[in-house]
Each structure stands twice: as structure tokens, then as C-alpha cells.
Amino acid sequence: MNKFLFILSAVCILFFSCNFSGDNSNDYAYYKVAPRTEDSQFSVSGSGLKIDMISVLNTDAIVLGEDVESVTKNVQVVPFSMSKFEVSYNVWRFVYSWATSDLRGNKKYTFENAGAEGQYGDLSSSKLFNEGGEPQDEGIPVCGINWRDAVVWCNALSELCGLAPVYFTDSDFKNPLRNSIYAEGESPSNIPLPYGNAKATDMTSLAKGNVDNPYVNKNADGFRLPYLYEWEYAARKCEDGSFISGRNAPGDKTGPCNGSSKPTLMDEIIGIEFVAQSKVAKNYGWNMSNSMQDGPNKTAAGWDDRNSACKIPANGGMRIHKQGGKLPSKLGFYDLAGNAYEWCYDFGSPYDWKYEVYPYKSMKQGGYNASYSYFESCYRRADPSYVKTGGLRLARNAE
Known part of the structure; x- marks a missing residue:
């Protein structure tokens, strides 16, 4: 009898220590570390504008691309702060105007794109407002900026x-990156490239210190891209320490975004109920099926989203909505599903990429004119750094 119990115990230990992500390159345990978060507001100097932040102060590990990508990556997460909402055009424009002012002399900033106050229209005829x-x-949310601008x-x-x-142009961190234009003074190219007329010289530079591959001061207390x-930690981590599947919309425990999918092994073990996503995903973000509708009279960020300026040219069509109009992730971050696409810092490379450079950058998440399938928490786009299709969300090192 004792021998039987010993064998049973060993099997249980082996089963629950398995890596269910399909990536055996690192040990990953599904232990539950309940997150500790802290809300704060950061004032933008001289503007009266504020940025709402959430600090995640105790963290564990996450499997990037879990249940979605064929190659995944296990990452130990360190404490961080991230903005609760996507950056608004109001904040973008104030900082942009200050940075590009002639009064700043040799510290004046230069941007390739000025940004836009939202976007409207379908995939084939989307327009910046x-x-x-x-x-x-x-x-x-600000739209129409590229990774370099961000x-x-x-x-x-x-x-x-x-x-x-x-972000710096030199390894000594003495020259902050202040120019988002890869090659100034060039006339627009006639070469047909996606997402508008890129410049003939406007390809990705792999040189270290260039705008596409800056030196990063990882100890700086300033703002950066997530x-x-x-x-993904902000999108998938739950209050009890568990993670939702990478196929689920951020914050949604009910099932995968793709209605034809089946529950994962971990879904079945944990006992997650499988529900047709079309009945649920609309509550977590704006996309092609609901972005033509009015939002609430008061979003989580405090805005009336029924008659926004961005709605006027849309004429009842698909459009970007104001911050915080849908349900948040379990840690309290809004608009991680749908609305504006968001640039992240990382390369858009496969997770087993071995080199220090890559021609594309990562962009999250399905936008206001995309389908529910792009709401997956682990879904990401890989775009050249010069395409102006994104918005952004801010991050900082946790204090």
C-alpha cells in the first residue's frame, strides 16, 4: 500500500510540474503568485494633463506566445509600471508641441509623423482624423504614428x-534619441510600399544607435514602450495568480477568441468553462463588429464617448473610441483588446531568434477595424518601424 501511494505521489508531482506550453527550453511552473498592484497618476509638466499608471510590484514568470505561437518563450517578469489607458492625442500633442518648439535650440525634437486624433473607416479605406x-x-487615443515616433x-x-x-544614440547614454526620421531631406519615393508612401531611404537600419536600434538605458526612470x-502579463495575469490562455482576450476567462478552437489542456484542468467568444469578446474591446456603436456616457477614464469628435467623419461607421469604454484586464488595464494598435519595444521576430537585430517591430493588439480573432492576448503583429499604423501605451520601471 505504501509503495502504491509513493508511486501515485510521484506521478502527481511529475504531472503538475510539466511544461504545458509546448516549449521545454526552460522550466516553467504554473504556481500562483497573487499580483500586488498600485495605482498612481503622473502629471505632465505644465499641461494640467495626467497619465494614469498601474505598477505591478510582485511578479513571476510568463510564457510568451502561449497557446498561439508555435515557438514560445519563458520569461521571468520583473516589477514594472504601465499606463492604464492608451496615450491620448491630448497628451501626445502637448508633448509634441513642446518637443518641436524652436525655443529648444539644439535639443529640439524632430518627428516623421505628427499623430492624429483617432482613426475611422474599414481596413480598405481607413483614414486618420x-x-x-x-x-x-x-x-x-493617438493614432498614425510609427515605432520611431513612439x-x-x-x-x-x-x-x-x-x-x-x-533611448540613446550612444552607448555612454549622453545623447538622447531626438529624431525619428531615418534620413532627412529625401523626397517621397515612387516605390509602392505598404501603408502609404515611404521614403526611398526609409528602410530599417540595423546599425546600433540608429533610430531603429537605439541603445537602451535599462536603469533610467523615464518613460518607454512596454x-x-x-x-502580456498585464493582459493575462489574474487576481488569484493564475493566467488566462493566450488565446483569450485580455481579462476574459470564458474562452478563446477563435470560436472554432477547443479548450487547452490547462483550461480543462483548471475547469474554465468554454463559451462561444462572439457572445463575450464584444465586452472587452472595440472592433469591426461594434466600433460603429456609441460608447458609454462615462468611460473608465471619465469621458463621454457618445458624440466624440472622431465620430463626426465616420458617419456611423467604424472608428476609434475614447479611453476606457470596455472591460479591463484582471489587473485593471483598459483597451488591451481592440481600439488603437499599440507599439511594443521588442522585435517582431520568432521567439527563438538568435540575432541582435530584426527588420520588424512588434505591435499589439487587434484594432477597431479588425475581427475578434485578433483579440488574442498573445497575438502580435510584426511591422516595419516606419509604418504609421499604431498608437502607444507607456511603461516605466517600477519605483
């Missing part, structure tokens, strides 16, 4: 707020 103009509303703008915000910039592991 109020591109480069003064804000007409409040709380609409990292340079993060540096500008850091300097404006008296924080140390993160790393993929931070973004």
Missing part, C-alpha cells in the same frame, strides 16, 4: 517631466 491638428476633443516621443515626455530618457512580456 485631425492629423497634426490641435485637439478637438479629449481622451481619444520611442522618440517617450524620450521627449521623460525630458519634459524631469526624468532620465531611455516590452512584450510586460504587455
Whole structure:
């Protein structure tokens, strides 16, 4: 009898220590570490504008790409802070105007794109609203920026707020990256490239210190783009310490975004009920099936989303919505599903990529004109750094 109990115990230990992600390169245990979070507000100097942040102060490991990508990666997550909402055009425009002012002399910033106050239309005819103009509303996520604009703008915000910039052109961290244009002075190219007219020289540079591959001061206290592991942790981690599947929308425990999918082995073990996603996903984000509808009269960020400025040209069609109009992730982050696409810092390479450079950057998440299948927490796009299809969410090292 004792021998039988010993064998049974050994089998149980082996079973529950297995790596269910399909990636056996590292040991990964599904132990539950209940997260500890802290809310804060950061004031943008001289503007009256505020950025809501959530700090995740105790962390464990996560499997990037779990249940979605054929190659996954186990990452130990360190404490971090991330903005509760996507960056609004109001905040973007104030920082942009300050950074590009002639009064800044040789510390003046240069951007390839001025940003837009939202976006509207379907995939084939999407248009930017109020591109480069003064804000007409409040709380609409900035759109129409590329990865280069995003990292340079993060540096500008850091300097404006008296924080140390993160991205530099030199390894000594003396020259902050202040120019998002890869080659100034070039005329637009006639070469047909996706997402508009890129410049003839506007390809990805792999040189270290260039705008596409800056030196990163990982100890700086300034603002930066989130790393993929931070973004996915914010999307998938639950209050009890468990993770939702990478196939689920951020915060949604009910089932995969793709209705034809089956529950994973871990879903069955934990006892997650499988529900047709079309009945649930609409509650977690704006996408092609619901973004033409009005939002609430008061979003989580405090905005009236019924008659926003971005709605006017859409004429009842698909459009970007104001911050915080849908349900958040379990840690309290809004609009991780749908609305504006969000640039992350990481390369868009496979997770087993062995080299230090890659021509594409990662972008999360399914947008206002995409289908529910792109709501998957582990879904990511890989785009050249010069395409102006994204918005952004801020991150910082946890204090």
C-alpha cells in the first residue's frame, strides 16, 4: 500500500510540474503568485494633463506566445509600471508641441509623423482624423504614428517631466534619441510600399544607435514602450495568480477568441468553462463588429464617448473610441483588446531568434477595424518601424 501511494505521489508531482506550453527550453511552473498592484497618476509638466499608471510590484514568470505561437518563450517578469489607458492625442500633442518648439535650440525634437486624433473607416479605406491638428476633443487615443515616433516621443515626455530618457544614440547614454526620421531631406519615393508612401531611404537600419536600434538605458526612470512580456502579463495575469490562455482576450476567462478552437489542456484542468467568444469578446474591446456603436456616457477614464469628435467623419461607421469604454484586464488595464494598435519595444521576430537585430517591430493588439480573432492576448503583429499604423501605451520601471 505504501509503495502504491509513493508511486501515485510521484506521478502527481511529475504531472503538475510539466511544461504545458509546448516549449521545454526552460522550466516553467504554473504556481500562483497573487499580483500586488498600485495605482498612481503622473502629471505632465505644465499641461494640467495626467497619465494614469498601474505598477505591478510582485511578479513571476510568463510564457510568451502561449497557446498561439508555435515557438514560445519563458520569461521571468520583473516589477514594472504601465499606463492604464492608451496615450491620448491630448497628451501626445502637448508633448509634441513642446518637443518641436524652436525655443529648444539644439535639443529640439524632430518627428516623421505628427499623430492624429483617432482613426475611422474599414481596413480598405481607413483614414486618420485631425492629423497634426490641435485637439478637438479629449481622451481619444493617438493614432498614425510609427515605432520611431513612439520611442522618440517617450524620450521627449521623460525630458519634459524631469526624468532620465531611455533611448540613446550612444552607448555612454549622453545623447538622447531626438529624431525619428531615418534620413532627412529625401523626397517621397515612387516605390509602392505598404501603408502609404515611404521614403526611398526609409528602410530599417540595423546599425546600433540608429533610430531603429537605439541603445537602451535599462536603469533610467523615464518613460518607454512596454516590452512584450510586460504587455502580456498585464493582459493575462489574474487576481488569484493564475493566467488566462493566450488565446483569450485580455481579462476574459470564458474562452478563446477563435470560436472554432477547443479548450487547452490547462483550461480543462483548471475547469474554465468554454463559451462561444462572439457572445463575450464584444465586452472587452472595440472592433469591426461594434466600433460603429456609441460608447458609454462615462468611460473608465471619465469621458463621454457618445458624440466624440472622431465620430463626426465616420458617419456611423467604424472608428476609434475614447479611453476606457470596455472591460479591463484582471489587473485593471483598459483597451488591451481592440481600439488603437499599440507599439511594443521588442522585435517582431520568432521567439527563438538568435540575432541582435530584426527588420520588424512588434505591435499589439487587434484594432477597431479588425475581427475578434485578433483579440488574442498573445497575438502580435510584426511591422516595419516606419509604418504609421499604431498608437502607444507607456511603461516605466517600477519605483
